Amino acid sequence: MKKILLLFTHPKYEFSRANKALLQNIPEMDGLTFHDLYERYPDFNIDIDAEKELLKQHDIIVWHHPFYWYSCPPLMKQWIDLVLEFGWAYGPGGNALEGKWCFNAITTGSSLQNYCQDGMHQCSFHEFLKPFEQTAKLCGMHYLPPFAVMGTVQMDAKDLAQYEVQYRKLLHFLQHTDSLIQPEQLAFLNEAVALIQS
């Protein structure tokens, strides 16, 4: 069974309906470490060695965060800047993360149809994720398609509960599969479980 490190960054988790729903059961899952970065590092003073040790112990890294201004909250960026060290995560001898799987799990207020050339945001959702994709690749990780919960502002509790099940099933599935999901196979990990099962 692969081990999952779920790096969760949300500066206002207590006010986030969607994320509270999504993470209702997941922190207790077997073979998964739920790592709440804003709770662990309220002063942004990230313990780099501890973070590196955690990464070493896991096979799948999940960057779980809300989509703020087309990117992640600042602590997550701080984590990337500090933890992915030269000579460890990339560069000469930097192969600590090689072969690990990595993806973003994102909640957005805006729905998917707004992310296109003619839409409000003028770019596709995947284009905004390019920096994360490239970061993962530079570290030798396999970057999987994102898991996304989009248009949360219009969702009710029932919708969110469905996403919770989907997310949980996905994580469970990833823990037990050896076949790598390629981005050209699938735009979003959300459909992975349904696709495999069918």
Place this chain on the structure above:
Amino acid sequence: MSGSILFVAIVFLAGALVCVPLAKRLGLSAVLGYIFGGVIIGPYVLGFVGEGGDDILHFAEFGVVMMLFLIGLEIEPKNFWKMRKTILGMGGIQVVLTTGLAFLILRAMGYDWQVAITIAMAIALSSTAIVLQTIKEKGLMHTTSGTSSFSILLFQDIIVILMLAVLPLMSNTDGAVVSQEHEAELQVNLLENLPLGFQALAIVASVVTVVVAGRFLIVPMLRKVAKAQVRELLTASALFIVFGISLLMELVGLSPALGAFLGGVVLATSEFKHELESTLEPFKGLLLGLFFMAVGASINFIVIGENPLLITSLVVGVILLKALVLLIVGRIFNLKIDQGLLLAVGLAQIGEFAFVLLSFAFELNILDRSQLDMMLVVTAVSMSLTPIFWIINERFITPRVGTKQSEKRPMDHIAKTQKVILAGFGYFGSTVGRFLRSHGIEATVLDYDSNQVDLLRKMGFEVYYGDVTRIDLLEAAGIAEADILIVAVASEETAKKLVSIVQNNYPNVELLVRARNHNDAHDLYNMGVKNIYRQSLETSVKLASDVLHKMGFRRYTVHRQAQNFIKYDEASLRRLAQGNDNEKEYVFKIREEIAQQEKLLEADLKRGIVENDHQWDGQRIHAEGQKSAAKE
């Protein structure tokens, strides 16, 4: 006329009190004021002080001993070790070259070789007292010329022992008779009759004694004395140390000044450094003043009157010769021209050791009465002229040659005073000190609890013992050059006293002050302190933050709120401190402030939270045509 000791004391003190302020007002150095005062009260002008001047001179030489002890305190052993090349190199060349040239000139003038060599040796020596006092007065101790001068003087202090040992070998008289005579006048040398090997052994042993005793006897003794909390006992110990070392040195025939210097170096790393400095400083000052006055009083105007031309040309000749050699030494050691000039002008006089050397030679029948008188006058006059030459050099020569003399170079050898002073090294101050030290900032630390000092020194901290509100201790710790003073003392009264002393005397030093509570912070604000640290504020807010977290609040939220709380609280403190209200109004105002704070914090907590941020979805971001969409 000069019967009672009280009268002599009054004459000297009055001379100093009149002449030194006068000299200072005229823009001259204090040294010149003292010498001039000595001339005035001396036998040839007012005649208050008669032939007893020599005894006073001998007594006052103790000021030189203290000065060297104090200089030693400023030099840590490892820095002293680094100076060995300069001392031997510059000192050696200066003494050998000056003696050699003077000898040749005197021989050419027709003196016997014994006379020529004696006078030449005397000429080579400069005045430690005058030079170092002037250097300190002008703040040049940390310049190249300052260290160079000091190195040469130190070498002379060592070599004079050899010179005194050589003199009897040149004498035609029976040594035993002379030695009896000179014992009365000079010092008692226990070892005179021992074989040479023993003498050397005893000298080495006494030096070792000073070093070992300094470390293992004196420091523990000072700790015991400090624990007694009687301040004059520390003064007594300081004097005891200097007297003790001097006596030991005289017993084995070494220069007391040299021994005192060594003792100072040994104690330079001890926690009592600043306390010893501030205790001995006034003694040294007074004794040196007395010494300079005695020099002035000893100028024999009758001898000058008898042969003015010879004396003048001798003085001029000696000064030119010495200055020339010193300029050469400066060139060899790559001193800049202005630094070389300072060195040459500074050390061009004949020093107080010449008095000893010449008198000894006279007793040994090497010199006759007229030669002795002549050389004594030349020595005294050249010493008296030194401050005048300084002025001439400073005002007329240096401004014409290249760099300005006030240019200060970082000292190579003598450790400089630290830029941060930390007063109070209890649990608060030690945390400050530890954090600073881990970033390479070594503060000069002062504390009044000698137990604490002892413990912390064992842990490897550089801590000095003393009462922080004593201005002389602050000065010894280098407050004049400090950029920052951290006031971390526990007692609020001490803190306020210290703050007002520093504000009044050293307005350029930035103050960072620990405050016990809201009220103290209030007072400090009113005193004009800008950087105030309430010791309980951050800790209590941190505790409250942890409680909030345990109650279910998110850490990051609490973290930001805590910072806001501190910010608002400090702003409100500043507002409250400005008003000068009676108690009733004050309490009312505090309530108002607290209510205001709570409102602000609540607003902060809710800031940025929008129930349902529809702006990000769909076309709603545009002002028109969105109302219908919003209803979906």
